[in-house]
Amino acid sequence: xxxxxxxxxxxxxxxxxxxxxxxxxxxxxxxxxxxxxxxxxxxxxxxxxxxxxxxxxxxxxxxxxxxxxxxxxxxxxxxxxxxxxxxxxxxxxxxxxxxxxxxxxxxxxxxxxxxxxxxxxxxxxxxxxxxxxxxxxxxxxxxxxxxxxxxxxxxxxxxxxxxxxxxxxxxxxxxxxxxxxxxxxxxxxxxxxxxxxxxxxxxxxxxxxxxxxxxxxxxxxxxxxxxxxxxxxxxxxxxxxxxxxxxxxxxxxxxxxxxxxxxx
Amino acid sequence: xxxxxxxxxxxxxxxxxxxxxxxxxxxxxxxxxxxxxxxxxxxxxxxxxxxxxxxxxxxxxxxxxxxxxxxxxxxxxxxxxxxxxxxxxxxxxxxxxxxxxxxxxxxxxxxxxxxxxxxxxxxxxxxxxxxxxxxxxxxxxxxxxxxxxxxxxxxxxxxxxxxxxxxxxxxxxxxxxxxxxxxxxxxxxxxxxxxxxxxxxxxxxxxxxxxxxxxxxxxxxxxxxxxxxxxxxxxxxxxxxxxxxxxxxxxxxxxxxxxxxxxxxxxxxxxxxxxxxxxxxxxxxxxxxxxxxxxxxxxxxxxxxxxxxxxxxxxxxxxxxxxxxx
Numbered sequence: 001x002x003x004x005x006x007x008x009x010x011x012x013x014x015x016x017x018x019x020x021x022x023x024x025x026x027x028x029x030x031x032x033x034x035x036x037x038x039x040x041x042x043x044x045x046x047x048x049x050x051x052x053x054x055x056x057x058x059x060x061x062x063x064x065x066x067x068x069x070x071x072x073x074x075x076x077x078x079x080x081x082x083x084x085x086x087x088x089x090x091x092x093x094x095x096x097x098x099x100x101x102x103x104x105x106x107x108x109x110x111x112x113x114x115x116x117x118x119x120x121x122x123x124x125x126x127x128x129x130x131x132x133x134x135x136x137x138x139x140x141x142x143x144x145x146x147x148x149x150x151x152x153x154x155x156x157x158x159x160x161x162x163x164x165x166x167x168x169x170x171x172x173x174x175x176x177x178x179x180x181x182x183x184x185x186x187x188x189x190x191x192x193x194x195x196x197x198x199x200x201x202x203x204x205x206x207x208x209x210x211x212x213x214x215x216x217x218x219x220x221x222x223x224x225x226x227x228x229x230x231x232x233x234x235x236x237x238x239x240x241x242x243x244x245x246x247x248x249x250x251x252x253x254x255x256x257x258x259x260x261x262x263x264x
Numbered sequence: 265x266x267x268x269x270x271x272x273x274x275x276x277x278x279x280x281x282x283x284x285x286x287x288x289x290x291x292x293x294x295x296x297x298x299x300x301x302x303x304x305x306x307x308x309x310x311x312x313x314x315x316x317x318x319x320x321x322x323x324x325x326x327x328x329x330x331x332x333x334x335x336x337x338x339x340x341x342x343x344x345x346x347x348x349x350x351x352x353x354x355x356x357x358x359x360x361x362x363x364x365x366x367x368x369x370x371x372x373x374x375x376x377x378x379x380x381x382x383x384x385x386x387x388x389x390x391x392x393x394x395x396x397x398x399x400x401x402x403x404x405x406x407x408x409x410x411x412x413x414x415x416x417x418x419x420x421x422x423x424x425x426x427x428x429x430x431x432x433x434x435x436x437x438x439x440x441x442x443x444x445x446x447x448x449x450x451x452x453x454x455x456x457x458x459x460x461x462x463x464x465x466x467x468x469x470x471x472x473x474x475x476x477x478x479x480x481x482x483x484x485x486x487x488x489x490x491x492x493x494x495x496x497x498x499x500x501x502x503x504x505x506x507x508x509x510x511x512x513x514x515x516x517x518x519x520x521x522x523x524x525x526x527x528x529x530x531x532x533x534x535x536x537x538x539x540x541x542x543x544x545x546x547x548x549x550x551x552x553x554x555x556x557x558x559x560x561x562x563x564x565x566x567x568x569x570x571x572x573x574x575x576x577x578x579x580x581x582x583x584x585x586x587x588x589x590x
Contacts, residue, residue, distance in 0.1 A: 028342050028344050028352070029341060029342050029343060030342070031342070052481070052484045066338070067337040068333060068334030069333070086271070086344075087271065089274075089278065121425040122422075123426070123430075124426050124430040124465075125429075125431075125432070127430070127431075128429045128430055128432070129434075129557075129561075132554050135554050
């Protein structure tokens with residue numbers, strides 16, 4: 001589901017870029033426009049062709065941007081990883097980007113809708129059916145935010161596994177079975193075990209697949225930091241007698257190559 | 265699935281090309297929908313679904329919805345595989361058929377709006393004009409208050425449309441599920457409720473043209489038609505024929521086919537409390553309430569009146585009960 005390699009990525013990290021992104025499962029694609037970016041995360045606003053459902057928090061996107069009329073759902077913004085981008089298909093004009101920026105700031109700060117923007121009629125009542133549409137759109141977009149959410153707030157690989165297992169309601173034995181071995185999870189979640197000794201690259205790739213994450217640079221960075229931080233005293237394998245094998249980068253190369261194969 | 269094929273089609277369409285294999289896929293979607301009878305026969309061009317009907321609706325869908333307004337690109341932009349494209353295309357075609365039928369009613373709708381304003385006691389002429397479309401009507405004021413006290417709407421159209429949305433779900437154009445031919449029904453009661461609500465919310469007098477503008481936005485009817493028509497009589501409902509039972513069953517199947525998996529589960533658990541459904545489906549109570557509203561709108565659209573709506577809802581729910589035994 002993720003793009004294959006960083007050097008093949010279209011650059012969705014440029015504000016105003018319009019890209020088609022994938023999620024963690026095959027739930028289709030989502031057209032988004034980038035509004036802000038860092039090296040490993042992009043804030044985006046989804047685009048929808050359902051212009052008749054526009055509210056005051058939906059900015060009209062001109063026909064010539066995508067080839068069809070669309071609205072930018074500012075209320076439905078989210079964060080993605082750059083690897084989720086399949087294709088950059090257009091760029092909005094500076095004027096549209098400025099309007100998007102104004103409306104996004106107003107939404108984030110709880111301010112009023114700026115005047116003179118091309119937005120839809122306001123929502124005046126909770127029984128407005130456009131709110132049902134928004135509910136649907138939010139449900140549709142959520143899986144696309146999952147890859148970034150899955151890694152949010154995790155400083156170490158152990159934290160990431162713990163949080164993600166909790167999110168997915170996965171029991172310890174269920175996840176250990178995915179790897180084909182047992183007795184390693186508690187120590188990995190406590191960052192008290194060197195992954196390289198606990199799990200072969202293929203086994204770790206299967207675990208990550210089960211946790212519905214792809215081969216992203218942010219996951220790699222977290223995992224690498226954790227591996228490098230593992231002290232020799234803590235670097236014990238499940239059997240207790242296997243020496244550390246290989247450096248962090250070559251281990252991660254194998255894991256991520258395998259993960260890409262599994263996701264392709 | 266052939267992800268690269270979809271990406272190739274997307275790029276080609278963006279360049280202004282129409283790959284023949286993409287057109288072929290879309291035609292197959294239309295023909296397959298006809299064979300599966302995913303919509304009631306009343307929506308078929310000649311009252312029955314066959315390959316000829318499939319070709320006809322494909323041509324209209326392709327020309328009216330996919331190509332010129334760019335909706336084909338919109339479908340491709342949301343598709344990660346051929347399977348996803350087929351599913352989205354099917355939904356688009358279903359929407360096209362419903363929307364086309366709705367739009368065929370805009371002329372009648374305007375006539376009905378004018379008739380309601382003229383004939384119903386709830387409304388009163390506030391300001392005459394040479395054309396019915398521009399004549400101002402308001403809610404009949406309480407005894408002792410002058411009709412002239414009602415102000416004329418002078419706000420922006422956008423705000424008037426917002427008031428129209430604020431009135432909630434709307435099923436003015438409905439379809440007789442049991443009819444062999446397309447038989448749209450304009451629900452005058454619902455229309456009066458809508459106009460009354462709009463005038464009440466704005467506390468102003470409105471013209472038929474303004475009301476049509478709001479209805480056009482709410483019902484996605486395109487540019488409102490406000491010809492100077494007299495209200496046209498709507499044919500009386502025919503009595504229910506034996507073959508209508510078959511049409512009703514087809515309609516119930518079409519309704520179930522158009523629901524999401526979560527909506528089907530909500531319908532299947534129709535007798536359960538909202539809280540217990542929410543717990544079973546691991547979502548909020550609000551989500552279940554919203555899903556019930558969506559189901560209600562879908563069923564209302566394809567039923568002539570509340571009786572038929574009840575029958576259809578039960579039939580649709582019955583279709584889902586076998587899942588319990590699996």
